[in-house]
Amino acid sequence: MNSKGRGLLVTIWQSLMLLTIAILVMLWVLQIVFLTPYYRNMKTNDVRSVSSAIEQAYLNNTLNETLVPLIVNNNVCVSVFRENTQIFFMDALGVNCMLNRSTQIEPNFIDNIIKDVRIVTGTELNRTFNPVGYEREMLIIGRNVLINEENITFLVNSPLDSTESTVVILRDQFVYVTFAVFILSSLMAFWIASSLSKPVVEMVKSANKFASMDFKFEFEPTPYQEFNELAQALNFAKEQLLSIDTLRKDMIANVSHDIKTPLTTIKAYTELLQEFSKENPQKRKEHLDIIYKEVNHLSLLVSDMLLLTQYDSPNLIINLKSVHVKSWIEYIVSLFEHSIQTLGINFVINVDEALVVMIDEIKVGQVLFNFINNAINHVGEDNIVIINAYKRKGKVRIEVEDHGTGILSDELPNIWDRYYRIDKNFARNQQGTGLGLSIAKSICLAHNLRFGVDSTIGQGSVFYFECEEE
Template sequence: MKKRLDIKSLKFKLWKYFVLFAATIMIILWLLQIVFLNTYYKSMKANEIKKIGDNLVLEYGNDNFEDTIYKISFSRGIIIQILNNDGIPIFPMNVFGENRPPRIDPMAMEMFIDKLVNDEQGKTLYTTEDPRLRRPTIVYGAILKEKNGENLYLYINGLLDPVDSTTSVLKNQLIIVTIISLILAIGLSFIIATKISRPITQVTEAASVLAKGDYNVIFEKGDYTEIDNLVATLNYTTIELSKTEELRRDLIANVSHDLRTPLTLIKSYAEMIRDISGNNPEKRQSHVNVIIEESDRLTGLVNDILDLSKMQSGLSQIDYIEFDIVKTTKDILKRFLILTERDGFTFELNCDDEIKVFGDEKKIEQVIYNLLSNAVNFTGVNKLVYIDIKNLGDYVQFEVKDTGKGIPKEELNHIWDRYYMVGKSHKRAVIGTGLGLSIVKSILIAHDSNFGVDSSINQGTTFWFQLKTK
């Protein structure tokens, strides 16, 4: 199917602008060469004669003044004379074999003298019709003061050559030049517009493929730096979108796993209560406890998802106060006593008795709890977790270290992602929901805090963050 002409396309607009530009240039050329040529010629001729006249006025009285008049007259093709009050030429004395040049027409002389007398600077420049030649001429005049008080007059007369024949020749040439220029402009502008718009069209087509969910598309570079920068950005975007899509699939799979497990347990133990242990208080209590624990786990997962969503959407307010981070940590550790008593976990706290920091106490409490939960889930068989709180003057550094297998360097930057698991293996956490580190990252970014992770294979992992003390 033949494509319709898109008048809003870049290709069409570039082509149109190039053609309009060429047409504008040709219109200006026509105006300058045909319409304004005669006016321009008269102006140039008048300026030329005026310049000659002004220079002669300055040179009047020099010994070689008459030679200068001869040279200029022959080289420029103009009449230069010095007249007395009667209009009789007294300079030059001999022109073309005559003793004196012919006397100026009395009426012309009267008009000439009248214009000079009425001019404040004693100079005049005007265009008139020569009665003898019946052609327009430019007349320049200036009053020359003599020592005896007598006035002499510099008279310059230059013919205005007709430019009609020149205009006719130019017109014929311009017609040919205009036709050739417009044809070339249309052709070349189409080629240039096509070349410029082609990489943009290719990028658009590739973007359409990307919009359909194909993240394997590659944006190809063009011949222009701007297009190359755009292509590089889009290729980077494609890679990031591909990672996001992979993360989304993992998130759905992992959340589904974390939802399915407690729901299955809740249903199973509820059925057991109904069918088996309903009349046995001890068994019933045990089964009810499992249901409560799994319900709490589901509640925690939903709350973590909501907290993460709030933090990443900027809806959560940070309320800065001064608080004792040591006391906050000790209060949090009390919530892990059940793990100490039941599962043998050990939490070793190293810090001063009191360390004040500035931050949102509730949210920093969530950060510490999540880091401890993460350490519990990944510490070694000795079930030992270290907590170090270091007062470094202007800020406090909080560290949580486990004794687990460690994290490969290439995966350190990904552990803050939601549900990212080292080695991509998702397992049921001892405590927490798998969203803890994402929540930690969001809260610390909101606090404008420095944070990071250090890890060595088979030597454990240390998570740290810093808070200001002032």
């Protein structure tokens, strides 16, 4: 696997530094490049507001009462003309008011402005000037309205301060600010990157142990919620993998035992046949019966392995059909005729005649068969196996009950695992291969059937599954 690439620490640090650079560039652009346009636009809007207020005051006949604070606060001078006659003037600029010194700028300056304003009646005239004798650029905004068929013209004049000196000062300051921010941001970015990457680095180290099947570690908690959730998930996966590894080792040991024992027996009795019993018909039959039994066990083991592989497949085909429960159960029980005769097993069947379910008769029949076989292997001293079928919460529940020794509660979750045996020092003296309950579990999961077991030590166990009623 190719593990080349940038480390998380470097990636986070670079990302944070790029963000810092982007913010600094944005500040440079906004404070240096756009300062003058922003100021001029803001000043124009202020003067425009004054012009609108003057127009409204004129219409309300409140020019003198309301305009003094407005004009002084906004540092403007104002003239109002009816046709070509000035009817109102107020000045907060003094000698800097162009409306008051217009003849010094050019003859007919005011008349020309008024003329231009009236050409665009209903809108606004916005002009800037650099008149001789004035230290600052000047802004004039004019508005014209028709009242009683008379032209009423409003002119507002305000100086525009130069921003060049401000820009120079800001630029000089920003050089130092940029340098300081860049250094501090670099250190802060490194600290943040280290803090964020450290848990990941530790997890990678633990994951490498994980990959080498070393489970003597824990994914440690971190200050971050997402990393903690990941650590919990990985710890759970580790426990699951450890369980699977233990199961794998147990399965290898059990399969080896189940295969080696019959092979050893077959070999031994074959040698006996060759050396001693070939001339003794009775002994030869005994030895051949034992060989047949062991070969049959091997055949069952291979068959169960194939069944388990088939039922674990995602491509398993399920053929649902209506099944009469009582007839179906009686047929499955009839397959244990040999156990009934040789072991003295007594079956008690409690089934409602009218029960009909929708199942795959063959595959779910394997579940019932395995449950019954398990009950026979753990039957109590009464040699009774009880099979019940009844309606329960909209389902049909089928139970197989024995009165054997029962199962410890700690063991119950594990009995469905392959080759899991409650008695670790088992002897191969029971029917089955150790795969029956695992096969039953796979079939139930494939059919979405609820299944389980209730068990009490000293009283026995009840294995059950639930089917859809037709």
